[in-house]
Amino acid sequence: MNLKGKTIATLIADGVEDLEYYVPLMRLQEEGARVLTAGMDLKPIQGKNGLVITPDVTIESLEAPELFALVLPGGWAPDKIRRFEVVKNLVKEMDKAGKVIGIICHGGSIAISAGIIKKGQRATGSAGIKDDLVNAGAVWADEPAFREGNHVWGRVVADIPDFNRELVKALVER
Numbered sequence: 001m002n003l004k005g006k007t008i009a010t011l012i013a014d015g016v017e018d019l020e021y022y023v024p025l026m027r028l029q030e031e032g033a034r035v036l037t038a039g040m041d042l043k044p045i046q047g048k049n050g051l052v053i054t055p056d057v058t059i060e061s062l063e064a065p066e067l068f069a070l071v072l073p074g075g076w077a078p079d080k081i082r083r084f085e086v087v088k089n090l091v092k093e094m095d096k097a098g099k100v101i102g103i104i105c106h107g108g109s110i111a112i113s114a115g116i117i118k119k120g121q122r123a124t125g126s127a128g129i130k131d132d133l134v135n136a137g138a139v140w141a142d143e144p145a146f147r148e149g150n151h152v153w154g155r156v157v158a159d160i161p162d163f164n165r166e167l168v169k170a171l172v173e174r
Contacts, residue, residue: 002172004032006068015076018047027164048075060086064093074105082113102167104154112136124153
C-alpha cells in the first residue's frame, strides 16, 4: 500500500492494448493508488483484444497538479489520442512538473507528439515506433523496461512485469 492516497491517470481510447491497460492498473491498485481511466469522452471503448473499458473521467477534466502520475499504454489508442491538444498539454504539464510518466509499447507516440522526448534520452517501446523515437531525438534501447529521468519505459506486452516493477519503484521513490 505504498501509493495509498495517490491519484494516477491512465489515458485510453479504442484499440488500447488491453493487457498494457489492465495489468498496470491492477498493480497500481494493489499498491493502494486511485487509478482513473481517462478517455476523450465517457463512452465505453473496446480494447485491441476485445475487452470493453468504460472511462471514469474525460482527459479534458484532468488537472496535472491533482495527479501523481500518468500511464500511457500502447495498442492503437496512442495514435488516436496524440492528435488532441488536451492530451499533449496534459502530458507536457506532467513532464514539466517532473511527475512520473509510465510509457509502454506504442504509448511513446504520445510522448513524441507532446514533445517530451529529450535529445539523447534512452527510450523503448514497440519496434513499430523505434524510428519515430529516434527521429524525435531519443536513443533506442532494446530493453524490457527502465527509468530515464521521470519517464518509465516498457517495450511490449511480454515486458509488463518488468515495466510494473520499474513503475512502482519510481512512484514509491517519488
